[in-house]
Amino acid sequence: xxxxxxTQSPARVDMFAAFRGLWRLHWQxxxxxxxxxxxxxxxxxxxxxxxxxxxxAEFHSPKMAQDVFFGWVIGFYFLTIVPLTCLNVCGxxxxxEAAANTLCFFTTRPLKRSEMFLLFYLxxxxxxxxxxxxxxxxxxxxxxxxxxxxxxxxxxxxxATQFLAIMAWSALCAMLGMAHPRYIVVGIxxxxxxxxGIANIPTNIHNLAxxxxxxxxxxxxxxxELMFNWTPGSMPIALLCLGAATxxxxxxxxxxxxxxxxxxxxxxxxx
Amino acid sequence: MENIVxxxxxxxxxxxVMGLNNISFTIPAGLTGLVGPNGAGKSTLIKIITGxxxxxxxxxxxxxxxxxxxxxxxxxxxYCPEDDALPDDLxxxxxxxxxxxxxxxxxxxxxxxxxxxxxxVKLDRVHWQKRLGEYSKGMRQRVKLAQALLHQPxxxxxxxxxxxxxxxxxxxMQQILKSLAAQGTSIxxxxxxxxxxxxxxxxxxxxxxxxxLASGSQAELRSQLQGGAERFLVRCSDPEKLARVLFxxxxxxxxxxxxxxxxxxxxxxxxxxxxxxxxxxxxxHDLALHEMRSEDRSLQNIFDRVTQP
Numbered sequence: 001x002x003x004x005x006x007t008q009s010p011a012r013v014d015m016f017a018a019f020r021g022l023w024r025l026h027w028q029x030x031x032x033x034x035x036x037x038x039x040x041x042x043x044x045x046x047x048x049x050x051x052x053x054x055x056x057a058e059f060h061s062p063k064m065a066q067d068v069f070f071g072w073v074i075g076f077y078f079l080t081i082v083p084l085t086c087l088n089v090c091g092x093x094x095x096x097e098a099a100a101n102t103l104c105f106f107t108t109r110p111l112k113r114s115e116m117f118l119l120f121y122l123x124x125x126x127x128x129x130x131x132x133x134x135x136x137x138x139x140x141x142x143x144x145x146x147x148x149x150x151x152x153x154x155x156x157x158x159x160a161t162q163f164l165a166i167m168a169w170s171a172l173c174a175m176l177g178m179a180h181p182r183y184i185v186v187g188i189x190x191x192x193x194x195x196x197g198i199a200n201i202p203t204n205i206h207n208l209a210x211x212x213x214x215x216x217x218x219x220x221x222x223x224x225e226l227m228f229n230w231t232p233g234s235m236p237i238a239l240l241c242l243g244a245a246t247x248x249x250x251x252x253x254x255x256x257x258x259x260x261x262x263x264x265x266x267x268x269x270x271x
Numbered sequence: 272m273e274n275i276v277x278x279x280x281x282x283x284x285x286x287x288v289m290g291l292n293n294i295s296f297t298i299p300a301g302l303t304g305l306v307g308p309n310g311a312g313k314s315t316l317i318k319i320i321t322g323x324x325x326x327x328x329x330x331x332x333x334x335x336x337x338x339x340x341x342x343x344x345x346x347x348x349x350y351c352p353e354d355d356a357l358p359d360d361l362x363x364x365x366x367x368x369x370x371x372x373x374x375x376x377x378x379x380x381x382x383x384x385x386x387x388x389x390x391x392v393k394l395d396r397v398h399w400q401k402r403l404g405e406y407s408k409g410m411r412q413r414v415k416l417a418q419a420l421l422h423q424p425x426x427x428x429x430x431x432x433x434x435x436x437x438x439x440x441x442x443x444m445q446q447i448l449k450s451l452a453a454q455g456t457s458i459x460x461x462x463x464x465x466x467x468x469x470x471x472x473x474x475x476x477x478x479x480x481x482x483x484l485a486s487g488s489q490a491e492l493r494s495q496l497q498g499g500a501e502r503f504l505v506r507c508s509d510p511e512k513l514a515r516v517l518f519x520x521x522x523x524x525x526x527x528x529x530x531x532x533x534x535x536x537x538x539x540x541x542x543x544x545x546x547x548x549x550x551x552x553x554x555x556h557d558l559a560l561h562e563m564r565s566e567d568r569s570l571q572n573i574f575d576r577v578t579q580p
Contacts, residue, residue: 012342013342013346013374013375017372017375017376017377017378018372018373018375020372020378021368021369021370021372021373022369022372024365024369025358025361025365025369025373028360029358029361032360032361034360035360100356102356102358104321104323104354105418106373107322107323108322108323108345108348108349108350109345109373110343110346110374110375111345111373112340115342119373258340261323263285
């Protein structure tokens with residue numbers, strides 16, 4: 001019997017292959033019919049609401065219809081629904097496994113805990129990207145059907161900004177999920193204080209808020225800037241800050257997961 | 272035999288609750304049973320060995336390395352948890368392939384290897400298309416065992432693997448584990464079904480209240496406890512006379528002469544005094560001793576002996 005570790009040199013796990021494995025698992029779970037029914041139900045309800053909330057440019061002035069569309073899609077959907085969903089999904093990504101007693105199937109794999117955290121993050125963020133990309137296209141589809149002007153120019157900008165925003169918000173929410181069992185409460189307080197409060201202070205302190213950088217990116221669309229009256233900033237700095245914030249939140253989350261054991265009893269969400 | 276797990280003054284607390292209390296032990300390669308009542312610290316020890324939790328103090332090494340956050344070691348350890356939490360919406364192959372990819376199995380090999388594992392744990396192919404939620408407890412145990420074997424570990428750690436299995440299932444699980452052990456995999460099994468551990472494991476580690484009460488091979492433990500055994504079967508030239516002599520010497524609590532096999536079953540008052548004085552008493556009363564063996568021989572008896580206050 002070989003009990004000498006020196007005689008065996010275990011292969012390093014290929015992170016890309018490991019991501020494929022976690023993504024498969026995530027995707028298969030999400031496509032389970034019960035979860036799928038809930039997701040389609042919520043999506044259908046929101047699309048139904050959107051159809052009725054966005055006025056048709058045929059019966060109202062195009063400017064008014066456009067303002068309502070921007071308010072609904074950017075103000076409500078993009079800056080409220082999307083971050084709250086990220087908080088719900090990424091905040092619970094590790095705790096949910098721990099509470100269900102299934103975390104051991106992952107933490108006993110030959111990966112560092114920080115790598116496992118990164119895989120969880122990437123799996124969940126990729127799912128959110130897919131979900132919200134479909135959602136955004138559907139909302140813009142409603143806009144097109146209602147004759148809202150200027151959407152062709154906004155759609156690529158919106159999708160690109162949404163991609164960066166989801167990566168950053170997911171990293172923040174994953175970190176909050178590792179930091180505290182009441183991550184939803186902490187996340188909402190953080191959102192109110194930093195993303196709404198500090199973001200609206202007209203000094204350089206607003207650079208601390210992710211939402212300020214997201215607004216900067218969206219403000220490159222002149223009609224959006226005009227409608228929301230956002231303080232314009234530098235686009236390269238906004239990109240840099242979003243990227244840096246994503247990395248910092250991920251590092252903090254990975255460090256917390258490496259440090260914390262997360263026993264099932266401790267992991268149960270208390271929200 | 273080389274030691275694969277070595278603990279030195281290992282303790283683990285959960286707040287003010289003591290899970291493991293300053294224990295030191297070694298586990299050799301091969302099949303080892305981890306025995307103890309509920310709350311003895313078995314699952315805590317298993318979680319430390321598989322790198323799910325850290326020791327509060329002291330040290331535990333598996334293959335010479337600390338398990339926490341150590342992929343090099345985790346690549347050599349497979350874990351089958353007691354808990355029955357499996358993703359109910361998935362089919363076994365879907366789940367195993369995903370975990371196999373996370374474990375670093377090459378993409379082309381992962382599916383054949385998972386199918387091979389399901390065959391190895393004797394999960395009939397007709398059940399592969401069912402979802403895990405539709406599986407019986409025994410089938411779920413087999414799938415859990417298969418996931419523990421994905422990366423071909425050198426040490427397999429099983430927490431109560433016989434739980435919920437019917438007698439046939441237990442026998443099959445024993446056969447699977449014996450075949451793995453025969454191929455060189457060391458196995459650590461926690462169980463409270465002692466007769467099954469007895470049949471399966473050469474070595475045992477007995478825990479209670481977070482302390483190691485005894486460890487070693489079953490033969491060693493029996494031999495250590497032989498001196499202190501209380502029940503003996505004796506065959507001699509005149510059983511009734513020997514019983515009278517021992518009773519008069521104040522060495523017996525009780526005895527029973529078996530008319531059928533001529534054996535004398537003794538229950539001793541003081542085992543140490545019995546062993547000291549027996550040779551002289553036999554010689555003095557001209558009695559010939561043909562056979563003497565302890566009846567405290569089963570793992571259950573060993574367990575009862577070491578756990579009694």
